Amino acid sequence: AKAVETLTSKLQTLGINEVPAEPNTYPALNPFDLYRSHVAGLLSKSTGIDSKIVYPALQRTVKTEHGDLQMAAAALRQKRKDMKEFAKEIADGFPESPLIEKVVVMDALVMFWFKSQPLTSLVVPAVLKAGASYGFNNFQGLRDPSDPSKGRKKMIVEFSSPNIAKPFHAGHLRSTIIGGFLANLYDAAGWDVTRMNYLGDWGKQYGVLAIGFDLYGSEEELVKNPIGHLYDVYVKISAVSREEGDKMKELKQKIEELKKEDKDASELEKELQEIADNGVDEKARKYFKRMTEGESVALGIWRRFRDLSIEKYKKTYARLNIRYDDYSGESQVKDESMDHAAKVMEEKKVSEISEGAIIVDLTKYSKKLGKAVVRKKDGTSLYLTRDIAAVSERFEKYKFDKMIYVVASQQDLHLAQLFKILEAMGYKELAAACSHVNFGMVLGMSTRKGTAKFLDDILETVAEKMHEVMKSNQAKYEQVADPEKTADVLGISAVMVQDMKGKRINNYTFDMDRMTSFEGDTGPYLQYAHARLCSITRKVTAAVPEVANIDLATAADLTLITEPQGIDLVRQLAAWPDIFINTLKTQEPTTVLTYLFKLTHALSSSYDHLQILGSERETMLARLALYTAARQTLNNGMRILGLSPVERM
Ligand code: ARG
Structure with missing residues (x-):
């Protein structure tokens, strides 16, 4: 209101009696809105065309050589044979204005130059007065721009989302940078923004990690450098698990050969069974099972890894001026939510059983979407299952109007599947509120060169x-x-x-x-x-x-x-x-x-x-x-x- 007052008095000294304004424009915040409204008003009078048509036809120029505003004659949507002539008519008919220096025609384009003196006296003080918020338009996020008391729109920006005990790769880096930017942008536009980090912190690999920590972990290292240490542990135990896998394959082959020759394979069979029962893989599976069953010791160890990692991440994010409102993650998605989603998918005949697993056939919407597994044969959930359930949980918690997933374009399919499944489940509005902001890859950032890992x-x-x-x-x-x-x-x-x-x-x-x-x-x-x-x-x-x-x-x-x-x-x-x-x-x-x-x-x-x-x-x-x-x-x-x-x- 104060800004409009100053602007009004300033314009009065120029002979303009009131601040011109089209709907959804903010002349007190945006000089271009002021000029567009002013020029649209004059043009509408001189041409007799409704200013609702004129206004959007006026565009900011890209090059200063083309003036400040430009308008294609054709954009006025009049039935005219010769647009060049029409453009000339418009220019010739344009009245004197205290704000406009000259009007120039180039082909069918009309270009407007602002008078420099009123421009400098309008803009520079406006910038200085608005200060740290100059340019930000916090009406954009209002539910009703004409009535701020109705509150702001709610947005979730989900970004960064690294995986615990895995490298923070270029995809996470880009997600962090772009997501941080989007959150700032919508904040400044008046949205009520929740910054969310959806950690990859669930799955059998956390069983593997716990087994690995038992063997190779150091309490001291964990506290000092949790992210790096857990990664080292994970690399070591994964190598063991891989070796065991190779060994099992080898044993199976040998056993088969022996059996073919009718020889005794019992020694090797015992060895194979030993790995199957007590190898890393099986131990990890059992461990993760304890986690999913809510067993407190198993969960406690995992939670400690998670908490220490988050603590460390927070410090690094702070270096980048980023803080999160919500450290969520795959582990936080409740079984009830997944069960509920499964029920809805079944009832709405979205899902079907295929070879013991539960899948959603999305090819009926688009071939590209393919078939997505939502429940494995052994009954466990997947990355996608957790994402489906997470949407409803987030809606319950935040009642968001918009949710942005900032994820690499490698996951285009995953997110397209997610949104389509939501839609098929009948959550049309929810699906429409979600969007994927994607991005390409970073080349030449290999771990080998020592440039990237964390x-x-x-x-x-x-x-x-x-x-x-x-x-x-x-x-x-x-x-x-x-x-x-x-x-x-x-x-x-x-x-x-x-x-x-x-x-x-x-x-x-x-x-x-x-x-x-x-x-x-x-x-x-x-x-x-x-x-x-x-x-x-x-x-x-x-x-x-x-x-x-x-x-x-x-x-x-x-x-x-x-x-x-x-x-x-x-x-x-x-x-x-x-x-x-x-x-x-x-x-x-x-x-x-x-x-x-x-x-x-x-x-x-x-x-x-x-x-x-x-x-x-x-x-x-x-x-x-x-x-x-x-x-x-x-x-x-x-x-x-x-x-x-x-x-x-
Ligand atoms: N943690 C995942 C990864 O590193 C990214 C998570 C993206 N967000 C989501 N809701 N799926 O690939």
């Missing part, structure tokens, strides 16, 4: 590399207060930005040299751009201390920004709220990242033309306001991505 190792390696890069500039390096910490943050930024640069579905190559470079569109480059803006403020306040007490949003005269580079920068700043809304549609981190790189490029073209120190006081304040607004916008965008902007590096 998240911590990856972060450590990159931080070291970043530390080296920082040291190569000795003079600067000496000014950084906590170089280790900064190197860690820069390393994380390097990894994250590389991950988020392309479309999610694309594979990319893990390239340590490339990602840690200060040049090109990298994480360190973004951080550098932010640190440089911080240093501008530091330098100005050191030279002119009184600046610290000036409210730039009201005191700076932004009409003094006249340089084309400065105006271009303001045009970039104006676009951020619109980019934010667009990101909710694309769900692509690259939408934000591409924008941030454009913004930083506009910044680096500005520095030479808009110097602060040495310019007149009023000019200095205007430029400082502009750079401060740029820093704020860059900072907001970085935070949505999950980066921690540094002030020095």
Whole structure:
């Protein structure tokens, strides 16, 4: 309400009597909404076409050379033979406006340029006033945008979801990065977001792990490094189990041969039986059975592995600015829920018995979906079974309006099966509320090269590399207060930005040299751009201390920004709220990242033309306001991505 008031008075000075607004637009939050509404109003008057048609036809341009808004004449859905002529008519008929500089026609495209002075005076103070929330539109998550008292919509973002005692592989890394971003994004859009980690923490392999711990485990190591230690134990015991498996095969073969020759095989049979009864596999099966039956000793040991692993994960996630509201996992899915799901599937004739197992034949919906097993012959549940039951449990618990699974595209089929089964069970709305946000693979990140295994190792390696890069500039390096910490943050930024640069579905190559470079569109480059803006403020306040007490949003005269580079920068700043809304549609981190790189490029073209120190006081304040607004916008965008902007590096 306050923002609308300021905007109204500002527009009145320009001769516009009220803030124009189309439904579902937020002119006080988004300069482009204001301009679109204003231009739509004028066009609607001059052409006689309903503004409901005009409004969506007005699009933000991609290139500043094409003006600020563009409209294809055809988008007005009029029956006209010659669209080029129509475009020209529209342009010729466009009235004088205090906000619009010029209208230019290119073929059948009408392009609108904003007048720079009202733009700078509208946008820069708006950014400074909104501060850390500039660009965020928290109406998006409201149940009813016109009545906030009706509350916010509920979302679950399930992401990362590693498996205990297994490596944290590239798929988990990407899920962590992309999921963290989505959770931040929807948070900023006003949704009530629950961050959920669905651990792979159930199954016979945890029987194997417990047996292994008995043989190879060390209490001390477990407490010191639970994730790494459990993995080592798992690798060792798995090797034993594999050997036993091979041995059994070999024995069976020999026994058969002996029997064929009518020779006595009893010795070998005894040996085989011994492994079958007391081998790792059987012991693990029995152990896991005790776990599923709720036997407290077996469960206690497993729970300890789980708790210690989570504790360790929490620390690593904290390095990435991520915290979870719910550490759930496959183990948490209740038998009752799975039994209930099984009953519904049977009653609705979704499932059928096939060779002793229970399956769902999804080929009747689509060949690609295939047949999915939901209960093994021995009656045990599967990954899919647990996912089916988990959906209802999560709905009971959170009553979510939307749930996003951030999982690698290798599991496209699994999730498509899950959603289809829910639908077939009659949970149509629930199925529609679920969505899979997928992503491609990371290439060149093999365990062999020592680059990857656990998240911590990856972060450590990159931080070291970043530390080296920082040291190569000795003079600067000496000014950084906590170089280790900064190197860690820069390393994380390097990894994250590389991950988020392309479309999610694309594979990319893990390239340590490339990602840690200060040049090109990298994480360190973004951080550098932010640190440089911080240093501008530091330098100005050191030279002119009184600046610290000036409210730039009201005191700076932004009409003094006249340089084309400065105006271009303001045009970039104006676009951020619109980019934010667009990101909710694309769900692509690259939408934000591409924008941030454009913004930083506009910044680096500005520095030479808009110097602060040495310019007149009023000019200095205007430029400082502009750079401060740029820093704020860059900072907001970085935070949505999950980066921690540094002030020095
Ligand atoms: N733990 C699984 C894995 O590592 C990912 C879990 C994905 N989420 C789910 N609800 N299935 O492959």
